[in-house]
Amino acid sequence: MPCRKLTVIRLNFIQLVQILSCSVGNPQSLGQQPITFFREVLSLCDHPNILDRPQTKELFSADAIERARQILDQLPGRSTGSYSPTQGNKGLRETIAAGIEARDGFPANVNDLFLTDGATPAIHTMLHLLIRSKQDGILVPIPQYPLYSASIALYGGTLVPHYLDEAKGWGLEISDLKKQLDDARSKGITVKTMVVINPGNPTGQVLTEENQKQIVDFCKEEGLVLLADEVYQENVYAPDKKFHSFKKIARSCGYGENDIALVSIHSVSKGYYGECGRRGGYMEVTGFSSEIRKQIYKLVSVNICSSNVNGHIIASLVMNPPKVGDESYETFRAEKDAILSSMTRRAKILEDAFNSLEGVTCNKAEGAMYLFPRINLPNKAIKAAESVSTAPDAFYARRLLEEKGIVVVPGSGFGQVPGTWHIRSTILPPEDKFPAFVDRFTAFHKKFMDEYRD
Amino acid sequence: MPCRKLTVIRLNFIQLVQILSCSVGNPQSLGQQPITFFREVLSLCDHPNILDRPQTKELFSADAIERARQILDQLPGRSTGSYSPTQGNKGLRETIAAGIEARDGFPANVNDLFLTDGATPAIHTMLHLLIRSKQDGILVPIPQYPLYSASIALYGGTLVPHYLDEAKGWGLEISDLKKQLDDARSKGITVKTMVVINPGNPTGQVLTEENQKQIVDFCKEEGLVLLADEVYQENVYAPDKKFHSFKKIARSCGYGENDIALVSIHSVSKGYYGECGRRGGYMEVTGFSSEIRKQIYKLVSVNICSSNVNGHIIASLVMNPPKVGDESYETFRAEKDAILSSMTRRAKILEDAFNSLEGVTCNKAEGAMYLFPRINLPNKAIKAAESVSTAPDAFYARRLLEEKGIVVVPGSGFGQVPGTWHIRSTILPPEDKFPAFVDRFTAFHKKFMDEYRD
Numbered sequence: 001m002p003c004r005k006l007t008v009i010r011l012n013f014i015q016l017v018q019i020l021s022c023s024v025g026n027p028q029s030l031g032q033q034p035i036t037f038f039r040e041v042l043s044l045c046d047h048p049n050i051l052d053r054p055q056t057k058e059l060f061s062a063d064a065i066e067r068a069r070q071i072l073d074q075l076p077g078r079s080t081g082s083y084s085p086t087q088g089n090k091g092l093r094e095t096i097a098a099g100i101e102a103r104d105g106f107p108a109n110v111n112d113l114f115l116t117d118g119a120t121p122a123i124h125t126m127l128h129l130l131i132r133s134k135q136d137g138i139l140v141p142i143p144q145y146p147l148y149s150a151s152i153a154l155y156g157g158t159l160v161p162h163y164l165d166e167a168k169g170w171g172l173e174i175s176d177l178k179k180q181l182d183d184a185r186s187k188g189i190t191v192k193t194m195v196v197i198n199p200g201n202p203t204g205q206v207l208t209e210e211n212q213k214q215i216v217d218f219c220k221e222e223g224l225v226l227l228a229d230e231v232y233q234e235n236v237y238a239p240d241k242k243f244h245s246f247k248k249i250a251r252s253c254g255y256g257e258n259d260i261a262l263v264s265i266h267s268v269s270k271g272y273y274g275e276c277g278r279r280g281g282y283m284e285v286t287g288f289s290s291e292i293r294k295q296i297y298k299l300v301s302v303n304i305c306s307s308n309v310n311g312h313i314i315a316s317l318v319m320n321p322p323k324v325g326d327e328s329y330e331t332f333r334a335e336k337d338a339i340l341s342s343m344t345r346r347a348k349i350l351e352d353a354f355n356s357l358e359g360v361t362c363n364k365a366e367g368a369m370y371l372f373p374r375i376n377l378p379n380k381a382i383k384a385a386e387s388v389s390t391a392p393d394a395f396y397a398r399r400l401l402e403e404k405g406i407v408v409v410p411g412s413g414f415g416q417v418p419g420t421w422h423i424r425s426t427i428l429p430p431e432d433k434f435p436a437f438v439d440r441f442t443a444f445h446k447k448f449m450d451e452y453r454d
Numbered sequence: 455m456p457c458r459k460l461t462v463i464r465l466n467f468i469q470l471v472q473i474l475s476c477s478v479g480n481p482q483s484l485g486q487q488p489i490t491f492f493r494e495v496l497s498l499c500d501h502p503n504i505l506d507r508p509q510t511k512e513l514f515s516a517d518a519i520e521r522a523r524q525i526l527d528q529l530p531g532r533s534t535g536s537y538s539p540t541q542g543n544k545g546l547r548e549t550i551a552a553g554i555e556a557r558d559g560f561p562a563n564v565n566d567l568f569l570t571d572g573a574t575p576a577i578h579t580m581l582h583l584l585i586r587s588k589q590d591g592i593l594v595p596i597p598q599y600p601l602y603s604a605s606i607a608l609y610g611g612t613l614v615p616h617y618l619d620e621a622k623g624w625g626l627e628i629s630d631l632k633k634q635l636d637d638a639r640s641k642g643i644t645v646k647t648m649v650v651i652n653p654g655n656p657t658g659q660v661l662t663e664e665n666q667k668q669i670v671d672f673c674k675e676e677g678l679v680l681l682a683d684e685v686y687q688e689n690v691y692a693p694d695k696k697f698h699s700f701k702k703i704a705r706s707c708g709y710g711e712n713d714i715a716l717v718s719i720h721s722v723s724k725g726y727y728g729e730c731g732r733r734g735g736y737m738e739v740t741g742f743s744s745e746i747r748k749q750i751y752k753l754v755s756v757n758i759c760s761s762n763v764n765g766h767i768i769a770s771l772v773m774n775p776p777k778v779g780d781e782s783y784e785t786f787r788a789e790k791d792a793i794l795s796s797m798t799r800r801a802k803i804l805e806d807a808f809n810s811l812e813g814v815t816c817n818k819a820e821g822a823m824y825l826f827p828r829i830n831l832p833n834k835a836i837k838a839a840e841s842v843s844t845a846p847d848a849f850y851a852r853r854l855l856e857e858k859g860i861v862v863v864p865g866s867g868f869g870q871v872p873g874t875w876h877i878r879s880t881i882l883p884p885e886d887k888f889p890a891f892v893d894r895f896t897a898f899h900k901k902f903m904d905e906y907r908d
Contacts, residue, residue: 030531047497117733
């Protein structure tokens, strides 16, 4: 991941400062605690020998014990050590399908689900499948999560960019989209796919239902596969916004299996759970011909081999957490609410802090785990960056790291309108350290501006 | 995995027979129990909240508790939920490097290790890196594990086959290797890599030290990268054979970092542990230029993202199991010995059973988890197969499935000398069911021969 590169910069000046990583959406590395119920179930599935021991009832909740038994019954040899089938174990897929149905109010088919090691292999599989040559184009929002540009380069396709409108809260303008599509087609590029990240990464916006409908209509009209990266679906902070899956939007527009090809990608790495290291997730693949479905199956078989069963288990837990009346429910609810309400507060504090800085503007933190403020860098700073052959925003980020030990990702890593400069910062430093983090950032920015103000 | 295809054949005739899968090296799906110590540590790493509870001491061994603490101390945020760095956490890599040193008697460098989701992503990464076009050839033994042919096809390279000599216990003849290499080069193929699987899959041989030295010399002379698939390193049954890693052989020949490029691949899926569903493993990459090393790092970053931390943990356990004096040692030793000695017995029983069948010859089961008997099919059977457009060994395997519910893989899935026919069967049915399995197989073969004998 390109965003990790900054951490290997030689830190000559800051041996005394504690490094604070705001570059990666990796909450547990910064002290976020895992959801107890999820970990209880995983722990018991790992070591089922203790399921019947009396002490286990004292250490684990009754519904976690019950859930572990149910899951083990679904695994070959009742073991997490057995290979899973190519699409993942059917019982776990049934649980996830039920969770999608409960979320969307539309049916989900267990045969449409592929359980994966997080979102990354799902994105790789689909891009690998959809790219045959340089002539195949993928519409990607700019700014974008760099996994897309890297994978498209790896598989030899062409990234067709369309810019999100910063002035309109990183909204997606269909007219611009159409322009970019026509432009690419006029150059002989076959555009087959459109990527949407909602809630947005790095931009943190949550699309309106109306905008989502326009996108679905656009993909249907233009015959595009809609690749919906929905890994931040639980991370919505704006009270007037709500996550809707693109499949729900498509179905509520009356579009069925034959009208639009849609891939919805989810992961256990984000949300309130933040289980990045576990590598769990799924993709829901609808609207493809049986021929293409076979190719997806084949590619998953060859490419990923079977993915890790514990990742599948936690994906099933995320889509079917404790319910009212379960022994774990109150604890689960309290843990989930504490994490999400803290994220909401931290997002707002950071948004306000950025907007209070000279020359910095920052859109509302509606969702995901990031803010992407625009930094109007003085010409003097731009020239100083050029003199060391560094992008101006990378120059700014590097100085921030060197002086304050804060790691953020320069906007040039995600793409941005030429001549504008941004950084991406997570909202993940722990809440008790947040004021100090904001103070350090603010002090750095003031000093930087004092040094470089035109 | 192509070997799974058989399991989806429509089973019209055998609704009454229990299916016995001998097609995949998936021991825990057939009832092999996991190693208690490994699962205790994983379970505690998943749910560290219980580490300090008094009941935990009653449920878990003291050294598992201690090991879990050590491992958690090495993880960012003390959590398996944090992303691991691209190569895997350094502490876990140090443990694995120490395990390699203890095994080989030669140093292992922590910077040479990449922790992976099992062997498959390691093989994919290296083949992806080593193949630029159809002109790039990879020397692969035939018969071979089909992941190699599938990956080479996927990345657009050319498989350069060399045949293992069945008459010499599936030995590898350097003269034949040289002939195949020269032949490919004369056709304009750039051969850059040689794959060796030791112990062999599907053929079950364990290479002699002398043969390994010849291979290392050959790769050095010809400038080939040696890709050593060593996932069955713990599965050696022949009392006169011993596993030696290719790195140990190379170093003991006096070849250092600058003499030969070597990739050693290991996995937690095989051995006595059989933890397939966990997806853990590593590759040790030595002898590459710093430029290529950077490319490997880049490809791992883009391709695999970080792999699952629990898979890394179990890879570290496999390379550093309990030692004499540890509380778990006696149990660990007993579990390991029971599994390996049972595999040794089952391998011998199956080898003898195959050799007792009319027209069947089977090499010694020296290692791995498979036997690959040659079946001299009668012309009548070959014609019957042709009449239904099926390879003769697939015809035989299908009849075995339909009549006795036994799933094996036809030799044509692995490649074989044209005109010879084989099947691959695992040795993994549980020992108490082994006599019945052998009886079912024997009865099938007799009936088949009675039907088709010329």
